[in-house]
Amino acid sequence: MTAPHEVRSFRAIRRTAAQTRVLDAALVLIAEHGVSGTSLQMIADAMGVTKAAVYRQFRTKEEIVIAITEREMAALEDALEDAEAGGPKAREVLIDRMVDQAIDRRGLVSALSFDPVIIRLQGEYEPFQRFVERLYAALLGTDGGVEARLHAAILSSAISVSVMHPLVADVDGDTLRVHLKSLTRRMLGLSD
Amino acid sequence: MTAPHEVRSFRAIRRTAAQTRVLDAALVLIAEHGVSGTSLQMIADAMGVTKAAVYRQFRTKEEIVIAITEREMAALEDALEDAEAGGPKAREVLIDRMVDQAIDRRGLVSALSFDPVIIRLQGEYEPFQRFVERLYAALLGTDGGVEARLHAAILSSAISVSVMHPLVADVDGDTLRVHLKSLTRRMLGLSD
DNA sequence: GTCTATATCGCGATAGAC
DNA sequence: GTCTATCGCGATATAGAC
Numbered sequence: 001m002t003a004p005h006e007v008r009s010f011r012a013i014r015r016t017a018a019q020t021r022v023l024d025a026a027l028v029l030i031a032e033h034g035v036s037g038t039s040l041q042m043i044a045d046a047m048g049v050t051k052a053a054v055y056r057q058f059r060t061k062e063e064i065v066i067a068i069t070e071r072e073m074a075a076l077e078d079a080l081e082d083a084e085a086g087g088p089k090a091r092e093v094l095i096d097r098m099v100d101q102a103i104d105r106r107g108l109v110s111a112l113s114f115d116p117v118i119i120r121l122q123g124e125y126e127p128f129q130r131f132v133e134r135l136y137a138a139l140l141g142t143d144g145g146v147e148a149r150l151h152a153a154i155l156s157s158a159i160s161v162s163v164m165h166p167l168v169a170d171v172d173g174d175t176l177r178v179h180l181k182s183l184t185r186r187m188l189g190l191s192d
Numbered sequence: 193m194t195a196p197h198e199v200r201s202f203r204a205i206r207r208t209a210a211q212t213r214v215l216d217a218a219l220v221l222i223a224e225h226g227v228s229g230t231s232l233q234m235i236a237d238a239m240g241v242t243k244a245a246v247y248r249q250f251r252t253k254e255e256i257v258i259a260i261t262e263r264e265m266a267a268l269e270d271a272l273e274d275a276e277a278g279g280p281k282a283r284e285v286l287i288d289r290m291v292d293q294a295i296d297r298r299g300l301v302s303a304l305s306f307d308p309v310i311i312r313l314q315g316e317y318e319p320f321q322r323f324v325e326r327l328y329a330a331l332l333g334t335d336g337g338v339e340a341r342l343h344a345a346i347l348s349s350a351i352s353v354s355v356m357h358p359l360v361a362d363v364d365g366d367t368l369r370v371h372l373k374s375l376t377r378r379m380l381g382l383s384d
Numbered sequence: 385g386t387c388t389a390t391a392t393c394g395c396g397a398t399a400g401a402c
Numbered sequence: 403g404t405c406t407a408t409c410g411c412g413a414t415a416t417a418g419a420c
């Protein structure tokens with residue numbers, strides 16, 4: 001693992017416009033085909049440039065994957081810090097923010113969480129490790145029992161998965177958002 | 193898409209011992225690295241043979257993936273048919289069976305459900321299409337509203353995901369089974 | 385059922401001109 | 403920032419001997 005830069009806050013990372021175009025194109029392809037199923041050639045074709053132009057923006061494919069993940073984690077960073085500051089509604093707010101993000105980028109982000117390459121990176125690359133640990137801790141609250149952990153696991157997965165599930169493919173975003181927030185509220189109630 | 197045989201019942205498919213060894217080795221690797229991240233060479237190495245020996249059992253990599261998926265669907269076929277026959281407890285029994293299978297083959301099967309290649313196959317390959325449709329219909333029951341579909345989506349995903357979630361990685365199978373069955377019962381209660 | 389050897393292709397990645 | 407051209411490798415898949 002090579003760290004592209006030492007990262008304490010994903011928010012602080014700045015990308016050029018050209019880099020952002022690469023990340024946008026790559027995200028869509030990776031969400032559909034997975035990291036291993038997406039080649040540099042596919043990304044270049046989607047952008048209408050050649051592979052060499054892509055390699056000018058990122059030195060390796062892995063760096064593209066890391067940058068995509070950083071960007072998605074950055075979008076949750078504020079909500080996570082608020083949750084850690086820990087008002088009484090801390091968890092609710094964080095979960096609502098996760099629901100919003102899952103709906104906004106429906107299916108895209110969610111697919112990433114289950115990709116074997118990204119799962120591996122979340123274990124190997126320290127900034128990701130730290131972020132995920134913090135996220136789980138915030139979702140868990142004070143109770144660390146088996147049932148609480150199972151609920152937290154299901155809660156976080158339910159959000160990711162349900163937005164891309166075939167059974168709700170025809171449900172529009174706002175409807176889905178309302179139902180999902182009410183459902184997560186009720187699941188939190190079960191844990192308390 | 194090339195169908196290896198016309199399949200009405202996955203249960204009826206017979207595999208030789210050599211084929212089964214390929215599927216066993218491939219399943220473990222695919223669960224960890226994904227379909228695209230698993231090469232024929234990796235499968236052959238895990239079996240201690242050469243690639244050519246693997247190609248003797250299955251003509252393409254895709255046929256291996258199909259055979260793996262068929263085998264897992266076959267394990268649910270009885271429970272699905274019972275559920276379709278439709279006693280009052282039909283859904284509960286099907287869900288319990290899904291929980292049992294997810295726990296028995298912890299992390300292995302679950303990972304398959306999210307692989308982009310397998311998801312594509314579930315759309316393209318008719319026997320898979322039919323099976324998945326039947327499974328969703330059985331999970332859904334009579335109510336086809338938004339909330340019911342959301343619940344069914346989350347229910348089926350919760351089972352797959354929770355058994356491989358890091359938060360519950362240290363929980364033993366039997367404990368997990370008990371909690372998961374009680375949780376799915378309560379979620380069914382929410383839908384009724 | 386397993387092997388060696390090979391064909392063909394697409395992959396990640398780099399060099400160097402414009 | 404983009405191109406053409408290329409390198410080396412590992413991918414899927416096949417031929418044919420044992």
